[in-house]
Amino acid sequence: MSTPRSAYSPQLLQLLCFCLVGVVNTGTFYGFYLALHPWLPYFTAYTAAFAASMVGSFFLNTYLTYRTRPTWRKFLLFPLTNLTNYMIAGISFYTLVEWAQMNDKAAPLVAAATATPFTYVLSRRILLRPDPVGGHTNGSKP
Template identity: 35%
Template sequence: MKAGNGLLMLLTKHLNKEFLKFLISGGINTLATYLMYLFLLLFYNYSLSYSVSYIAGIFLSYYLNSVFVFKEKISFRKFLKFPIVYLVQYIVNMLMLYVLVEYAQFNVQIVPLVAMIITVPITFILSKMIIKSK
């Protein structure tokens, strides 16, 4: 039974370390894309501003997750699969943006932050599945 507990502890420690790195890289990515979103709001509506900053964030996220979080080599094949994770997240986030801005009258500057809180765990699991795949 002790060996099983030791394996469980090691697995939990490893997953927590990866998730912590994921949160750090996500924080960097969030800050970069949020600043881009705010800048773009000066020129465009919230939907276009969010879309452009979101696409830029996919590129940054793939790089940070591959190199920093999961310590995997950059792969063109995995990069092509990676946006699937964010397509799902994008659709959920855009729906939330629309509902929260148009119906709940939330401020367009904070709505993306609210939406991201909901999708982070799902994004971690799907990102890991793609980046760590063989």
């Protein structure tokens, strides 16, 4: 017997959606990374793929995870979540490749998982932050 949707906390549903969006975004990132890897050094390919997937991540998380209205302010603040993700995952990625001798095609996936909890907390704070004009976090009108 399935549990009604209302039985789950909103934060749990957001976290699950965030993880699903993360899987899609990671797939997009990884596709870019594999496409660029033959032409660029591995860390340059990683950085370019990361930047390319950032915009999609913003819109998927805005519309699907947090069901809020995208604004320029949120769009400009959103890279902070990606910077956090980049730093944590980048350090993990470098460590996995250079110190643990992990394959440089598999390491980005493991590194991405290490950054997920930090990125979720920060993205939630940014994307659910009330608009300075009107104080709304979603697209509803006063």
